Amino acid sequence: SAVISQKPSRDICQRGTSLTIQCQVDSQVTMMFWYRQQPGQSLTLIATANQGSEATYESGFVIDKFPISRPNLTFSTLTVSNMSPEDSSIYLCSVVVLDTNYGYTFGSGTRLTVV
Amino acid sequence: AQKVTQAQTEISVVEKEDVTLDCVYETRDTTYYLFWYKQPPSGELVFLIRRNSFDEQNEISGRYSWNFQKSTSSFNFTITASQVVDSAVYFCALGGGGADGLTFGKGTHLIIQP
Numbered sequence: 001s002a003v004i005s006q007k008p009s010r011d012i013c014q015r016g017t018s019l020t021i022q023c024q025v026d027s028q029v030t031m032m033f034w035y036r037q038q039p040g041q042s043l044t045l046i047a048t049a050n051q052g053s054e055a056t057y058e059s060g061f062v063i064d065k066f067p068i069s070r071p072n073l074t075f076s077t078l079t080v081s082n083m084s085p086e087d088s089s090i091y092l093c094s095v096v097v098l099d100t101n102y103g104y105t106f107g108s109g110t111r112l113t114v115v
Numbered sequence: 116a117q118k119v120t121q122a123q124t125e126i127s128v129v130e131k132e133d134v135t136l137d138c139v140y141e142t143r144d145t146t147y148y149l150f151w152y153k154q155p156p157s158g159e160l161v162f163l164i165r166r167n168s169f170d171e172q173n174e175i176s177g178r179y180s181w182n183f184q185k186s187t188s189s190f191n192f193t194i195t196a197s198q199v200v201d202s203a204v205y206f207c208a209l210g211g212g213g214a215d216g217l218t219f220g221k222g223t224h225l226i227i228q229p
Contacts, residue, residue, distance in 0.1 A: 033216040042206065043160075045216035058216075090158060094216070104150065104210065104217055106160040 002027050006093050006107030013083055013114050020079045021110045023093030028073035030096075034066070037090040037109070046091075049076040083114045117142045119209050121220035128197055129228050136192045136223045138207030144168075149183065149190045150208040150217065160206075166190060194225075202227045 003026040013019050023032065032049040047068055048056040055068035070076045080087050093107040118141040128134050140149065151163040164174065166183050174181045178198075182191045194201055204224050208217040 031214065035216070042221045043208075043217075043219045045218070048216060092160070096210075103162055103165050104208075105162070106152075108159050111158070 001103060002029055002095050002097055002105050004093055004095060004105055004107035006110060008110055009108065010111040011113070013112065015084050015114055017083055018079055018081045019083065019112060020077050021091055021093070023076045023078070023107055025074045025095050030073070032070060032076045033094045033096075033104075034068060034076075034078045035092045035094060035106075037092065039088065043092065046078070049078075080112065083112075085114045088112055088114045117144075117147075117209050117211070117218040119207050119218050119220035121207055121223050123223045124221070125224040125226065127226040127228060130199055131196050133193060133195045134197050134225065136194075136205050136207075136225065138190045138192065138220060140188050140190065140207070140209045142209060142211075144211050146211075148210045150210065151181070151190075151192050152206045152208060153203045154206065154222070155203040163192075163205075197227045199227045199229055201225060 005024040007022045011019055034046040035043045036046050037043045045058050046061045046066055047058060049068050049070040051070045051073055065081055067079045078091060090109045090111050092109045094104050096104045120139045123137055126134055147168045149166045153161040153163055164181055171183050171185055178195045180193045202225060204222045206222045207220040210217045
């Protein structure tokens with residue numbers, strides 16, 4: 001299965017600023033996703049990161065707030081823009097490997113606190 | 116739209132008891148995949164099992180077993196002889212086959228008391 005390196009692991013940020021989270025995979029993968037997990041809640045899909053084209057956002061998430069880049073098949077970034085305390089969450093990158101061991105692998109997450 | 120329901124918000128049992136976590140799903144896809152993940156207090160998501168829609172065989176892995184029933188749209192997870200290390204939040208998730216992200220249930224917080 002793929003191994004994901006996600007950075008930073010945690011950060012404390014001032015409101016109004018932006019944070020960019022990086023997701024590096026050790027192999028080429030077609031599908032990459034970004035999720036948010038608010039405190040004590042489940043995971044919610046933010047968007048699918050598409051290589052070479054604009055990300056596909058789920059309802060309730062917009063590109064201006066969560067711009068995503070996917071320059072190649074092993075790397076993606078998620079930016080949380082103009083942060084407010086409500087953005088305090090764990091953000092997770094995920095990839096899916098479409099082989100006989102089909103499954104979704106998750107990064108270790110970025111724990112973001114906005115003060 | 117896809118939906119996953121984990122009706123049990125929190126379960127607390129004494130060590131060595133058996134415990135079953137319920138998962139009910141909704142989807143219009145004929146091909147789909149169901150997953151269980153464990154999230155310990157450290158926060159990482161640990162993959163436990165994947166089951167596809169055309170394989171209704173139950174599965175046992177050590178103390179873990181899974182019961183998939185398409186007729187009731189359920190994919191329940193049982194831990195036998197529970198241990199304190201099993202304490203975590205367990206998520207059931209539904210996927211359409213790789214092109215889409217997963218839809219997660221709200222999770223069940225399992226507490227195993229010594």
